[in-house]
Amino acid sequence: MNESTYQLIKELTELQGISGHERRIREYMKDQMTELVDEIHQSRLGNIFGIKKSSQNHAPRLMIAAHMDEVGFIVREVTDRGLMRVTPIGGWNPYVISAQRFTLQTKAGDYPVVSGAVPPHLLRDGNQKDSLSADSVLFDAGFNSKEEAEEYGVRPGDPVVPAVETVRTANEDSIICKAWDNRYGCAVVIETLREIQGKDLPNELVIGATVQEEVGLRGVRGAVHQFQPDVFIAVDCSPANDTEKETTSEGQLGRGFLLRVQDPGMITHNGLREYIQDTASSYNIPYQYFFSKGGTDAGAAHTMNDGIPSAVIGVPARYIHGHQTLFKVEDYEAAKEFLQHLVINFDQTTYETIIQA
Known part of the structure; x- marks a missing residue:
């Protein structure tokens, strides 16, 4: 190439x-x-x-x-503590969502976001009743409250997109992106x-x-x-x-x-x-x-x-x-x-x- x-x-x-x-x-x-x-x-x-x-x-x-x-997510709700609940856009394996970097795109600007850890009760050994889903993961941009998130322009419907650098593999036969x-x-x-x-x-x-x-x-x-x-x-x-x-x-x-x-x-x-x-x-x-x-x-x-x-x-x-x-x-x-x-x-x-x- x-x-x-x-x-x-x-x-x-x-x-x-x-x-x-x-x-x-x-x-x-x-x-x-x-x-x-x-x-x-x-x-x-x-x-x-x-x-x-x-x-x-x-x-x-x-x-x-x-x-x-x-594929990505859109903001569905901002919690009182300033975290975001999202709705997936396109098909996602829920087990690849957590602990990843994203970009929150707002009318006021782009902000870094991390997808949070899954609530522990969904991962308890032997708990077969609950299953992991994309909308159970909270997204965290470091806001301290719902009011602060809104001051930065966060609104329902804002896109949340994976943040990734494109690189070649060591042998240059493949690309990761x-x-x-x-x-x-x-x-x-x-x-x-x-x-x-x-x-x-x-x-x-x-x-x-x-x-x-x-x-x-x-x-x-x-x-x-x-x-x-x-x-x-x-x-x-x-x-x-x-x-x-x-x-x-x-x-x-x-x-x-x-x-x-x-x-x-x-x-x-x-x-x-x-x-x-x-x-x-x-x-x-x-x-x-x-x-x-x-x-x-x-x-x-x-x-x-x-x-x-x-x-x-x-x-x-x-x-x-x-x-x-x-x-x-x-x-x-x-x-x-x-x-x-x-x-x-x-x-x-x-x-x-x-x-x-």
Whole structure:
């Protein structure tokens, strides 16, 4: 991985933005994308997409979508002692929340926060009645009272976001960061646009990122309605299940990008899946089949309008939806290479072949 790509990933993953509070990521992407597209569109809900037009008549409309949001929390209540009860935004394993650093984002400013210890009665030996939950953890910014917290601008609804520095591993094969789900997609969108500069595409490319994916695929619906794509590709990160076993369907680091076959909300369009397989094989790009227990924006997109052939070009990562994620550089590079070939080669003949399969 070159230094430019690493710096892009570092900047994107260290930015903080949970669902419904994606402004900082959107502003970064808008700044990076504007000079690389013919048009830039920001929706009222907060999606950001660029359009690259084609000089060819009847060019199919290809949509590639990341999502900007990461998982986190919002303040639900401030206690009399100045601590905060929160509501999780996105899926969390409750056992990874306590004793971690966060940033509390308020209208008045950003403040450091630590997630407190779990109340002891939830951890007593033999106590099977109580279970740990995210909303049982108190968050502590050092305020002495509810009144002091309010003086600093703390209000219900304020985001609480993991605070993490992005670093390389010792062998430089991997990167450790937060929010690779789904700043991967944001990074690959920007790098794809950089790669295709000066090329006349055989498709009209709609490319960018949505909001509020982690809380129910909300932003993508407006985007698909607005842009009316012929084909939809989600670029998203999925969990690797490879620390204690080796499988051929659950995400393995170092095996290439993920070609999602099925998840609870979507069966990948057969013609599109075959096209992805053929393209990856033609260019010797490593990929692996993936059967997922979670969904992506493609799950909403493929059922809209008259039905849209949809797929997911993913990457695997360990420990997602927490403070730290570990992924391999080579899997990101495989996904990036595939998307560049897809964008450059996807034409009307390809589209007609896909929909007839």
